[in-house]
Amino acid sequence: MATLLETCRIPPPPGGAAELSVPLTFFDIRWLHFQPIYRLLFYDYPCSKAYFVETLVPKLKQSLSLTLKHYLPLSGNLLYPLNTNNDEKPVFRYVAGDSISLTIAVSDNDFDELVGNHARDADQFYDFVPDFPPVKNDPFYKKVPVIALQVTLFPGRGICICYAFHHSLGDASSILGFMRTWALISRFGGDDELILTKQGDNSSLPIFDRSVIKDPLGIDTIFWKEIREEPLKSWSFPLPTNRVRATFILHQADIKKLKYLVLAKKPGLIQVSSFVVATSYVWSCFVKSGEAAGEEVGENVLEFFIFAVDVRARINPPVPANYFGNCISYGMAKIEHKRLVGEEGLVIAAEAIAEDIKNRVNNKDQVLKGAENWMSDIKKSSGIRVLGVAGSPKFDLASADFGWGRAKKTEVLSIDGEKYSMSLCKSTDSDGGLEVGLSLPKERMDAFAAIFADGLRSS
Known part of the structure; x- marks a missing residue:
């Protein structure tokens, strides 16, 4: 099983935008009531608990913060209107002070068993999945966190990184860009390499501009009217999976x-x-x-x-x-x-x-x-x-x-x-x-x- 060492909040570095709002397109609205995406990445990297806690974890925290400078909406929340009787739609909003949840854990599970190809008990993998922070209410909205992360050490054997990601924020291409950016900044110790890459390749950093999605039929409004009466679900792991x-x-x-x-x-x-x-x-x-x-x-x-x-x-x-x-x-x-x-x-x-x-x-x-x-x-x-x-x-x-x-x-x-x-x-x-x-x-x-x-x- 996994033992939690800490759960902390990682904000973007200071000096960025004070606020950013991103509307949902019809591509996004259709995923509002779907379960989050949970993915695990297992790395073969033997290291001690001391090295993990004293060296790797601080590096991962710092690089995550620098990554969020380029991915501000991930630090924010989905604002879901409490009053769904009007046409106001949900929106992603970041305000200064928002942050992302990061859990650090250590596990005594058999790393080689987990990364095998043979049939393995599905339930055990949920030890390495972070809980989403709770949904909060303000006077007009439910504030829904959109991503949570967990890093788990298997001492002397490897590391697992898991992300839990609200599907309405983005698809596989989007989260892949985020994970690659975090990895690159962690590997090089800063985002200088990322900025240099951006100068030579315009596809390096994300675009959040929803105006690139054309919706002449107003499909976003059609979708919102169809689902706005559904209650916003609180997701939990499907345990036991019996799989x-x-x-x-x-x-x-x-x-x-x-x-x-x-x-x-x-x-x-x-x-x-x-x-x-x-x-x-x-x-x-x-x-x-x-x-x-x-x-x-x-x-x-x-x-x-x-x-x-x-x-x-x-x-x-x-x-x-x-x-x-x-x-x-x-x-x-x-x-x-x-x-x-x-x-x-x-x-x-x-x-x-x-x-x-x-x-x-x-x-x-x-x-x-x-x-x-x-x-x-x-x-x-x-x-x-x-x-x-x-x-x-x-x-x-x-x-x-x-x-x-x-x-x-x-x-x-x-x-x-x-x-x-x-x-x-x-x-x-x-x-x-x-x-x-x-x-x-x-x-x-x-x-x-x-x-x-x-x-x-x-x-």
Whole structure:
């Protein structure tokens, strides 16, 4: 278990803006009632508790403060109106004196067990997740903290950094920029390197200007009217999860083999990427594992696969790559259960996902078509059978190097939720490979592992 050493508040350095308000776009409002994003980064870095407390922790605190100079809204709060009967919308606001919560802990858990790929008890990972500070009320708003951080030492073995992040503030691209910036400032001992990089590369520091998001239909108002009567939730960990977590590696050779199998059956198919074949294979194995674990499903029941899509470069006009906020749409495939569990399940899944990417996701005229209906579509989808995706190989969180090298392992705790999701990222151990993370009941995980391995051996 983890022993807390301290929980402190880290403010930006003095001398910055006294106040900053950032409105929410329709991309942000849709995430207001979703659970926070929890991610863990495990670093293989043996050090003593004394060195950690006396040297590393002060360095991490100082570098975090300097990072917040460039990311002021993270130090602030989401202001959620108490009176939702008018059209006033939530806003992110920073005022001088605001700060971010940082927890420092030490753990006697087995580091090597935690970073393994085999099935492990999912509950144990929550020892390394910080609690969000409590929501506070002022006369007109609920003040909701948007991020909390925890750094945990495994003496003589490694370090874990966890962030808990309110999804309405930003997407994976946004939080990756923040974590890389914190890591860079920590590694170099200051932000001089960051400023120099900014001069040569305009995408180095974040843009919070919401005017880059065009909303001629007033979708932000449509979304706010649809959800403003819902009470703002207080999130807690889903313990006990009754799940195990495991990681499955698709090596580069496996991915090439899967592409060959798909293209041999569908030679004219476009967009047969590593993402397409990896997710298609996992989706088909996942649905088959339900049957193997005793699940009974009608053969004509629809199975859905949903994945997030960064649309910064996909909409017209495009949004700068360094825009901090949510700028994501989604892709979707749906297939009858009997077809997905059949011999051609992989090919059928790959065709459905690839066609959606070609016809809608990569089409600037289609990628946001019907966006005004997203909130109502979410409500309608509550009863469907779905596998989602958290993360993307495009956003390499493990590359956030604090001076300890690449993270040895990343874990996405958000996939422990009620609906099933897979995590997907670059493999840390296999060049050109991908890591797939799953959180499932043990019986189903055993079934999935057997189907996953058998499929690669026989393909």
